[in-house]
Amino acid sequence: MEAFFRTHKYLVEHVNAPVRRTLMDEINWNDRMIGIKGTRGIGKTTFLLQYAKEHFDVQDRQCLYINMNNFYFQGRGIADFAGDFYYHGGRVLLIDQVFKQDNWSQELRKCYDMYPGLKIVFTGSSVMRLKDENPELNGIVKSYNLRGFSFREFINLLTGNDFRPYTLEEILSDHERIIKQILPKVSPNRYFNDYIHHGFYPFFQEQRNYSENLLKTMNMMTEVDILLIKQIELKYLTKIKKLFYQLAEEGPKAPNVSKLAQDIETSRATVMNYIKYLTDARLLNMIYPIGEDFPKKPSKVMLHNSNLLYAIYPIHVDKQDAMETFFVNSLWKDHKVNQSTRDNFYLIDEKLKFKVCNAETTSKMRYTPDTIYARYNTEIGKDNQIPLWLLGFLY
Structure with a gap:
């Protein structure tokens, strides 16, 4: 867990987001399960880290960013990791590229049911059909799309x-x-x-x-x-x-x-x-x-x-x-x-x-x-x- 917190701290400290995306103010951050979809290269990782930077001190261990590209998660499920995080005081888990883990939607459902005080914000591909193809998330996930820069931005x-x-x-x-x-x-x-x-x-x-x-x-x-x-x-x-x-x-x-x-x-x-x-x-x-x-x-x-x-x-x-x-x-x-x-x-x-x-x-x-x-x-x-x-x- 300590290695993940070190990575989180480094990434949040070094995030570069010179333009604040309008989506940041369109999301209801009180929801417990939030999905942010978007194409590759559109800035989903930066968006998660910017959220962490705006809402939590970098030393605050209530918030943690993790990326499913980490091979560690090939041997450990999201729900198991989330439980460990939750019972050590974690309250907001930011999961990047959630679809990289098998049974990710079932794992998220477990988190929602087992840890009522935990908020999960995850990113995924725009190809994903969160509710149509993952019925276990129906009624619990709020989905948003992160777009590329507008001409205004x-x-x-x-x-x-x-x-x-x-x-x-x-x-x-x-x-x-x-x-x-x-x-x-x-x-x-x-x-x-x-x-x-x-x-x-x-x-x-x-x-x-x-x-x-x-x-x-x-x-x-x-x-x-x-x-x-x-x-x-x-x-x-x-x-x-x-x-x-x-x-x-x-x-x-x-x-x-x-x-x-x-x-x-x-x-x-x-x-x-x-x-x-x-x-x-x-x-x-x-x-x-x-x-x-x-x-x-x-x-x-x-x-x-x-x-x-x-x-x-x-x-x-x-x-x-x-x-x-x-x-x-x-x-x-x-x-x-x-x-x-x-x-x-x-x-x-x-x-x-x-x-x-x-x-x-x-x-x-x-x-x-x-x-x-x-x-x-x-x-x-x-x-x-x-x-x-x-x-x-x-x-």
Whole structure:
């Protein structure tokens, strides 16, 4: 146990979190069982350590961070370790990468039932379906998603500003005033293209090649997260990777499921399941017409965030595709995003009609009052014309 406390102390003392994630204030920390999901490289470990740093003195042995990567846990269950921690005064156990241990959900259930004064906060892959696939956690776990940096967080980090997030309602009703508060302090266009290229994953701050690091992360998502958690045999890995690459290369559009099935030599149903797994891993986004959902074919499949475009297919990145990818990625956290197969408008929350467009090429465009125009290549807005970058302030 002493070795774990020494590691905890060192990690908390050296945690570097220059931008405080908004999720920290969205979680009800009074709950006894809290699950935080997110993709690799998104900052889950830093988030746990930041929580420990904010709420406990580094010498306080009531809180302990552990990582299931430690081989020690191959010989000792979570519940057994948690009991030892609890009976020596421990009250908050932070468990990183919980899915690395077999029967982790049953072990967490044991902890919940046996140690009523113990709070457990654990992290896991975005591929995990905490309640659907782990019925023993139903009714006891509160699940949250940690996302990559928003454009707002990216700007705050690079400029030292402390801009707050805005709701979609605030932006729609008051965007001209909001912009007047931001522009004197920073020029968003100076940072927007950098964010589109390399701002979503926190590891852009590291002194390593970002695209190479992201490619490594993407491979780990498919090789470990999808295969391990979904219990898929290794021999099918090449099919999943090939499918992912083909979807990325084709750009945002409705997938030809029959052709994809033929190309990777599998069934249509398996192709749709693979697309769902890639979506769960936050590598893809599926957009559906209103009233439809998986397992039906989506009206559009696109990469989850714009950084992935430059990592997987840097030879030719279509600017419009990148901007629409940013739009969907910014909105889907708190809003429902739909699109029909017949037009290029997005419908948000089944009522707000959006069109993503280039401000430099729409001077002769006829703007209609029933549509909100999210325009890029501009910093200002007017009426129902909103600068696209401002939607990066939604969280």
